[in-house]
Amino acid sequence: MTCTDCEHHVTAALEQAGAEQFSADFRRGLARFTWPESAGEAALRAAVARAGYTPGRLRAESPGTAAALGGEADYDLLVLGAGSAAFAAAIRGRDAGYRVALAEAGTLGGTCVNVGCVPSKALLAAGAAYWAAGHPRFAGITTSAGPVDLAALVAQKDDLVDALRQEKYAGLVDAYGFDVLPGHAAFTGPDTVEVDGRAIRPGAVLIATGASPAAPPIPGLSGAGYLTSTTALDLKAVPRRLAVIGANAVGLELGQFFLHLGSAVIFVDVADRIAPFEEPEVSQALAGVLAGQGATIHAPAQVLAVERDGDMRRIRAAIGGAEIVIDADEVLVATGRAPNSAGLGLQAAGVATDGRGARTRRVRRPRGSALPDTPPAGPAGPQRPHRHRPRPGRRRPDRGTGRGGLPAAARRCRLVRAGPVPGRLRLPGLAPRLGPHRPQHGPSPGAPSRRPLTGPFRPARAGHGHGSRRPPAR
Numbered sequence: 032m033t034c035t036d037c038e039h040h041v042t043a044a045l046e047q048a049g050a051e052q053f054s055a056d057f058r059r060g061l062a063r064f065t066w067p068e069s070a071g072e073a074a075l076r077a078a079v080a081r082a083g084y085t086p087g088r089l090r091a092e093s094p095g096t097a098a099a100l101g102g103e104a105d106y107d108l109l110v111l112g113a114g115s116a117a118f119a120a121a122i123r124g125r126d127a128g129y130r131v132a133l134a135e136a137g138t139l140g141g142t143c144v145n146v147g148c149v150p151s152k153a154l155l156a157a158g159a160a161y162w163a164a165g166h167p168r169f170a171g172i173t174t175s176a177g178p179v180d181l182a183a184l185v186a187q188k189d190d191l192v193d194a195l196r197q198e199k200y201a202g203l204v205d206a207y208g209f210d211v212l213p214g215h216a217a218f219t220g221p222d223t224v225e226v227d228g229r230a231i232r233p234g235a236v237l238i239a240t241g242a243s244p245a246a247p248p249i250p251g252l253s254g255a256g257y258l259t260s261t262t263a264l265d266l267k268a269v270p271r272r273l274a275v276i277g278a279n280a281v282g283l284e285l286g287q288f289f290l291h292l293g294s295a296v297i298f299v300d301v302a303d304r305i306a307p308f309e310e311p312e313v314s315q316a317l318a319g320v321l322a323g324q325g326a327t328i329h330a331p332a333q334v335l336a337v338e339r340d341g342d343m344r345r346i347r348a349a350i351g352g353a354e355i356v357i358d359a360d361e362v363l364v365a366t367g368r369a370p371n372s373a374g375l376g377l378q379a380a381g382v383a384t385d386g387r388g389a390r391t392r393r394v395r396r397p398r399g400s401a402l403p404d405t406p407p408a409g410p411a412g413p414q415r416p417h418r419h420r421p422r423p424g425r426r427r428p429d430r431g432t433g434r435g436g437l438p439a440a441a442r443r444c445r446l447v448r449a450g451p452v453p454g455r456l457r458l459p460g461l462a463p464r465l466g467p468h469r470p471q472h473g474p475s476p477g478a479p480s481r482r483p484l485t486g487p488f489r490p491a492r493a494g495h496g497h498g499s500r501r502p503p504a505r
């Protein structure tokens with residue numbers, strides 16, 4: 032399904048086949064309905080196929096069994112964090128009939144929309160437009176670039192972030208029917224979590240607390256002061272000289288943004304090339320573009336120390352056997368991110384972590400759990416932050432910054448603890464026909480048996496749509 036018309040076509044087809052009480056959502060490629068078993072699954076499928084759609088898996092939504100904890104859980108699923116991974120999980124949980132809450136210590140939406148993908152790409156686009164205006168490429172076309180008001184640009188970026196946070200995150204909370212609990216969350220025991228002092232007994236917990244910028248232990252760095260990917264997005268003036276330590280995705284894109292606005296940018300990476308986790312040809316092409324636009328690249332170079340000299344920062348770095356000095360007005364450290372796992376009370380939950388706070392051991396699955404025991408979503412899972420000294424020839428999958436289109440965390444949304452799910456649904460418009468209204472132990476004598484079903488439907492018609500299922504909200 033690709034549009035609201037598709038929703039009508041699918042529900043009309045289902046109605047013809049005897050189904051009732053529909054709701055279809057083309058955005059999720061999902062139709063929900065109750066279905067008299069006498070009608071037969073084959074008839075339903077045939078009707079949907081006749082309408083031009085390919086029916087996916089039909090799934091009965093049963094009311095389920097009691098919560099894993101034995102007593103009444105406050106929520107079936109509590110997600111720690113409210114970023115893209117958390118939202119993907121919450122939506123999935125609601126689809127499965129869970130009562131879901133998200134606990135968020137910071138800003139709804141997490142990294143991607145607030146201080147990651149969205150603001151960085153918005154600024155990158157602005158920087159590219161400015162650069163293009165100042166570097167006309169076509170004969171007979173004269174363009175020029177005026178002064179930059181970075182404060183105004185950052186304010187515009189903030190407006191965009193606010194709008195997308197509302198549209199892609201806040202707006203989904205009521206639409207899907209989950210709760211957001213503001214406050215810092217921490218385990219107080221294997222089965223209990225406290226959110227800002229409020230004790231919660233969840234049936235299952237997903238850790239989706241993301242990661243924060245991390246800096247390597249370079250002598251003098253913290254005293255000299257430095258930018259991170261978060262603070263660099265809020266600068267109000269373009270630095271004359273910007274040194275970027277760490278030339279992987281985040282360092283490169285933010286460095287190029289300032290390069291486009293007129294900064295003299297110097298990239299320093301300990302690896303033997305920029306974008307060290309891409310194919311060598313990609314690194315080479317990127318280096319060619321950046322150098323062509325005036326950037327200086329030192330790779331491999333080992334930063335030895337950073338010191339403050341008035342308003343300026345001075346970096347000492349080793350290249351081969353030689354030592355160089357780089358003077359810069361600002362230093363951006365983009366060497367990776369560390370999991371937000373400190374203060375989560377992971378020990379109380381029985382989760383072991385390594386020295387960086389990443390999970391090292393699987394969590395024991397509660398007895399009788401319907402779902403497999405699995406690691407946390409996102410950067411709290413086992414991962415390595417950007418190595419300051421990469422080993423030659425070794426590649427590692429990026430688990431923190433999610434190269435490859437979707438945030439890595441969103442692609443790896445997994446449940447830590449899970450138990451059987453009670454059959455209560457509070458989705459607007461769906462609750463009356465699901466869960467509590469379904470007989471627990473079979474239909475009453477004489478009543479037609481009806482199974483509430485869900486199933487994804489893909490358009491079968493060639494060229495009809497733009498894809499069947501969207502990735503979860505980011």
Ligand SMILES: Cc1cc2nc3c(=O)[nH]c(=O)nc-3n(C[C@H](O)[C@H](O)[C@H](O)COP(=O)(O)OP(=O)(O)OC[C@H]3O[C@@H](n4cnc5c(N)ncnc54)[C@H](O)[C@@H]3O)c2cc1C
Pocket residue numbers: 111112113114115116117134135136137138139140141142143144146147148149151152214215216217239240241242260281371374375408409410431432433434435436437438439440441
């Ligand atoms: C500059 C930059 C650009 C990027 N660009 C891209 C891109 O173009 N494409 C792409 O795919 N990815 C990109 N990424 C990566 C992407 O943003 C992340 O992979 C993704 O946002 C991680 O999502 P998450 O839900 O795992 O964590 P987050 O979005 O970080 O969410 C975790 C949330 O948990 C909250 N939290 C932490 N601890 C607690 C606690 N104890 N209690 C309650 N809440 C807590 C945090 O406040 C946060 O809101 C970029 C990242 C950066 C920094």
